[in-house]
Amino acid sequence: MDALNPQLRPLEVNPKTGEPFLRLISHKNIILTPARLDDGPAMITYFNDERVYQWLRKNAEWSLKQAKQRQDEWLAELEAARDDPILKVVDFCPVGSIREVQEDGTEIFIGDIKIGLAQHPWELEGTGRLEQGMPRSDPDIWTFGNYLAPSHHGRGIMSDVIQTIIQKWAIPRMGVRRMVVTVFEGNAGSVRVLEKNGFTFRETIAACAERCGVCVWLNGS
Ligand SMILES: CC(C)(COP(=O)(O)OP(=O)(O)OC[C@H]1O[C@@H](n2cnc3c(N)ncnc32)[C@H](O)[C@@H]1OP(=O)(O)O)[C@@H](O)C(=O)NCCC(=O)NCCS
Incomplete structure (x- = not known):
């Protein structure tokens, strides 16, 4: 068996699994380990x-x-x-909180969408940006993340949110021309929303560094 790597000291190593751990000083039956x-x-x-x-x-x-x-x-x-x-071209969208306006005028928060520059390696493939140091975001490739309250799923709301934000703000006010959006493999609702908004499927990456499986979707020129 390999000798204990001195760089791990004072950690111990579980002889069965090879996993390093640190035993608590007083609670001897409790240990700290890497994430599993x-x-x-x-x-x-x-x-x-x-x-x-x-x-x-x-x-x-x-x-x-x-x-x-x-x-x-x-x-x-x-x-x-x-x-x-002249309307400024900006690199932000100042409105992203989704709210339902009630008949009496009150508003209920039901979700969120955030547009930002793509930065993950699987979003920047083929741009040449991966080879450069940080920050490596491409000023022309945008992405978004979103979620909606489960009580409001399946009513076409997020599809409308995306269409609205792309047409009314991202294109005219941010100059967005290309978007890359990734979704976890199996997130059928999110995939359908992308399809409905004209995104086309590029690839599934079975094992990304940080995510198990992601599907990459593209929109724009
Ligand atoms: C993904 C999400 C934003 C979609 O919002 P939404 O307002 O319900 O979406 P829409 O109603 O506009 O469209 C959903 C579409 O997916 C379909 N869909 C939903 N769940 C599905 C499933 N499990 N399998 C297949 N299709 C599904 C719906 O039928 C609908 O398609 P249709 O209009 O052709 O019938 C919402 O489900 C959500 O917040 N999910 C959790 C967070 C999340 O996944 N965020 C995205 C991360 S990339």
């Missing part, structure tokens, strides 16, 4: 427990604050250009 792919089901159980998610929610709130601050800055940029007779 079969931890998923247990993680979901813990994340659904209020005693855990109430605190993770704080993280979500923090992310929301960051997003809000960015959008406020974008809106301020547009405000500063108010008197410019």
